[in-house]
Amino acid sequence: MHNAEHYSSVYASSSCSMDSLASSLDEGDTTSLLKLQRYNSYDISRDTLYVSKSICLITPLPFMQACKKFLIQLYKAVTSQQPPPLPLESYIHNILYEVPLPPPGRSLKFYGVYEPVICQRPGPSELPLSDYPLREAFELLGLENLVQVFTCVLLEMQILLYSQDYQRLMTVAEGITTLLFPFQWQHVYVPILPASLLHFLDAPVPYLMGLQSKEGTDRSKLELPQGANLCFVDIDNHFIELPEEFPQFPNKVDFIQELSEVLVQFGIPPEGSLHCSESTSKLKNMVLKDLVNDKKNGNVCTNNISMYELL
Numbered sequence: 001m002h003n004a005e006h007y008s009s010v011y012a013s014s015s016c017s018m019d020s021l022a023s024s025l026d027e028g029d030t031t032s033l034l035k036l037q038r039y040n041s042y043d044i045s046r047d048t049l050y051v052s053k054s055i056c057l058i059t060p061l062p063f064m065q066a067c068k069k070f071l072i073q074l075y076k077a078v079t080s081q082q083p084p085p086l087p088l089e090s091y092i093h094n095i096l097y098e099v100p101l102p103p104p105g106r107s108l109k110f111y112g113v114y115e116p117v118i119c120q121r122p123g124p125s126e127l128p129l130s131d132y133p134l135r136e137a138f139e140l141l142g143l144e145n146l147v148q149v150f151t152c153v154l155l156e157m158q159i160l161l162y163s164q165d166y167q168r169l170m171t172v173a174e175g176i177t178t179l180l181f182p183f184q185w186q187h188v189y190v191p192i193l194p195a196s197l198l199h200f201l202d203a204p205v206p207y208l209m210g211l212q213s214k215e216g217t218d219r220s221k222l223e224l225p226q227g228a229n230l231c232f233v234d235i236d237n238h239f240i241e242l243p244e245e246f247p248q249f250p251n252k253v254d255f256i257q258e259l260s261e262v263l264v265q266f267g268i269p270p271e272g273s274l275h276c277s278e279s280t281s282k283l284k285n286m287v288l289k290d291l292v293n294d295k296k297n298g299n300v301c302t303n304n305i306s307m308y309e310l311l
Helices: 002-024 027-039 064-079 088-097 134-141 143-154 166-179 195-202 252-265 278-284 288-293 304-308
Strands: 107-111 116-120 158-163 188-190 207-212 230-234 239-241
Touching (some): 143 166, 143 230, 143 252, 195 207
Parallel strands (some): 188 207
16 A cells, blocks of 8 residues: 555656646657657557567478478568469468378378478388488487487486587487387487476486577586486587496497498498597598498498488
């Protein structure tokens, strides 16, 4: 009650001051004051109000590339000076109500704003659907680091991905879970963890989570759990902090060499963009051309089509 009375007295004194001020203003000052008030207000009959909007496609299956192509065409139509062939609502209605889900083993072609979009659903005897390119995961982490993270996943440890780019978090997380086939990650999976849910990192269970880093934030300033079971993966700085007493992958150097032969065939550098480490330095000393021609391991894929389904 005291606050209300105090507010009333202040408002009354302010009103009196404004009245006295208005009486002392000349006609030019009054016009300027009215213009200022008009700029700070919204008039539906005169002004145009711009509101930010976002369109997100939620599909039963992760057809990421098809959705991306459709949204890019929709965005180009919105920002283009030339109007699209049909109203934008027509394309949205078409993909919502007229584009069916392709049956297993079949492909589907539907039309976006400017060009057709094709998506394919794998059959029961094919590799599962994975629309995130494994090539980018290898380039982001490098072969040796990816093997280290893959080992942590097989041992059901806690893996925390760290990057400024949301897309990198999704690419690495989806790439790791794709490489698990025919196994599946059965534990907590949050590729992008909101900042308000950082306490989830204290969970005493295996998890695979991704956390966005802020520019200029140091690793030492992060309030992360001090568990001995945590694998910290800094994607942007190409750094991995392994858990305590981390076991070595059996025949690790030979295994990385065999994988390098396959990667070189498709033009993927085994070391990615990482700094030289123990295993990658050994691989750099090898002649990559000899790795491609050498078939002594017997594991170099001869069917390029099956490999392209992954890469």
